[in-house]
Amino acid sequence: MIEALREEVALGCRILALEDQGDFVWGHVSARDPDGRGVWMKASTLGFEEIGPEQVILVSWDGEVLEGQGRRHAEYPIHTELMGARADVGSVVHTHAPWAVAFASTEQPLRPLSHEGTLFVPPGPARFTKTGDLILTAGLGRDLAAEVGDRNAAFMVHHGIVTCGSDVVTAVMTAVLLERACRTQIRALAGGGSKTWSSEEEALAKREHCYPPALLRQAWDYLARRVDVR
C-alpha cells in the first residue's frame, strides 16, 4: 500500500512536469501517511520529471525524515499544516505554476470562461497575501491553511499555488486545471478581456458534469500515458 502511494506521488510529480509546472527543483506533491506518521512527499534537490517512488520520503508532522533517502523540502509546512487542518485532505500540491502566478498578480477574479474554471468558480480559489516569501514555519503553514479554508485551491500571490484533494489524483489534477484556467484567462485578457462567462448555475452544473472523480481519473490516466511515451 505504501509503495503504491509512493508510486502515485511520483507519477503526480512527473505529470506536473509534463504540464510545465516545474520550476527547476522546486514545487512538491504529498500524500497523507495511512498510519498517521506524517506525509509522503517529493524529496528536494530534484526536478518533478526526475521523481520515482524512491524519491518520495516520509516527513513527520515536525519535518523529520522518517523513511526514505533524500532531503526534505524547506516548505514542508504547506503540506503538514493543511492536512492537519483538514481531515478530508489526503494530498497537497504546491507549485510555482507560471500562468497562475502571472494571473494572480492581475488581481482579476478567476472567471469560468472555459471548462477548467468551473472546478473553482464559484467561489474561486482563495488568495493568500500575507507573504510572497517561502512558507518556512508551521505558523505560516497554518496561516495558509486558514486562507484555503474549505476550498480546493489558493493562489499564493507572488509565489505559486496550493491545491488539495482527498487523494493524489484529485490534488494533482486540480493543480493542472487551475494552471490551465489561468492560462485561458490570460489569453482572453491579451485579446481585450472576457466579455462573457458561465453563470454560477451553469458553472456548478459543468463542475459536476466535467470533473467528477471518474473523469479526473481519465484525464490523469491520459497524462500518465503521455509521461510514459515522452
Ligand SMILES: [Zn+2]
Ligand atoms: Zn514555493
